[in-house]
Amino acid sequence: MSRRPLGQALLLLFGLTALAVLFVSAGSAAPAAQPASGTVSVEWFGWSHYRFTSPTGKVILTNPFTSNPDSPIKPEDIEKADLIVVADGHGDEVGSAVQIAQSTGATVLAPGGVNAWLVEQGIPMAQVPKRFFQPGDRYLGLQGITVRSVESVHGSELAPPTAAVPYGGVAAGYFITFENGWTAYFSGSSAATAEQGMWATMYKPNLAIVHMGADTDPIDFAEQVKMLKTDNPNLSTVFPHHNRVSPPQGQTTVSDVQAAIDAMGVGMKVTQPPLGQAVTFP
Numbered sequence: 001m002s003r004r005p006l007g008q009a010l011l012l013l014f015g016l017t018a019l020a021v022l023f024v025s026a027g028s029a030a031p032a033a034q035p036a037s038g039t040v041s042v043e044w045f046g047w048s049h050y051r052f053t054s055p056t057g058k059v060i061l062t063n064p065f066t067s068n069p070d071s072p073i074k075p076e077d078i079e080k081a082d083l084i085v086v087a088d089g090h091g092d093e094v095g096s097a098v099q100i101a102q103s104t105g106a107t108v109l110a111p112g113g114v115n116a117w118l119v120e121q122g123i124p125m126a127q128v129p130k131r132f133f134q135p136g137d138r139y140l141g142l143q144g145i146t147v148r149s150v151e152s153v154h155g156s157e158l159a160p161p162t163a164a165v166p167y168g169g170v171a172a173g174y175f176i177t178f179e180n181g182w183t184a185y186f187s188g189s190s191a192a193t194a195e196q197g198m199w200a201t202m203y204k205p206n207l208a209i210v211h212m213g214a215d216t217d218p219i220d221f222a223e224q225v226k227m228l229k230t231d232n233p234n235l236s237t238v239f240p241h242h243n244r245v246s247p248p249q250g251q252t253t254v255s256d257v258q259a260a261i262d263a264m265g266v267g268m269k270v271t272q273p274p275l276g277q278a279v280t281f282p
């Protein structure tokens, strides 16, 4: 064991104190940004196609599958879009992303190889700024809005696969935090995963849009809702997606998933939003 001379020890002490003061004052000199006021408008166009309009008027589309049987709109009805998020390479997730991106100039975010494939399909490269947007990545290109990619427990086959891009890579979900701090989680087609509890803790979504496919086990949906409440007092609304307005006989319904949620004692209501009508938050 070595002993420092007293002078040297005092110098070290003063140095550390000065450093601590510097950090404390730097912290207090940079207050957290105040979120902008205003509301986010959310519209459902059938299947997993949602449109968000932000407090400052930015438009974000999810999985723009405008040829879904319940869609009240066609691609040409979408006059403005700033960002399109695609969850994976499947036809019902990509939808009319290429056509809408071409007509509106929207930026497109998709996971892994789907981005490169979308460029091959005709979206200008300048509109696909993230060639490999992967889980854990964030996008800050829409001023005041943060889009985060998370994994989706799902596949990402491309139709058609190409020589350069035979598979889409990891399927994605997205957390979108708007200018007013309000956050939506769009799950992609994910099955339940314990990681949803971690993301709920990290990003604290106010709205969750959860996959409810024809064959979704209601317990799987309910578990996702339970996970998304983990250390997250913000979650107030759960919408389903990937479903028909009136699911055919034998397909999973809102009543089915609600019964499973209630049986788990989770304490959350699932609401199917009105088709094509804006719902505003918060």
Ligand SMILES: [Zn+2]
Pocket: 088, 089, 090, 093, 154, 155, 189
């Ligand atoms: Zn899919």
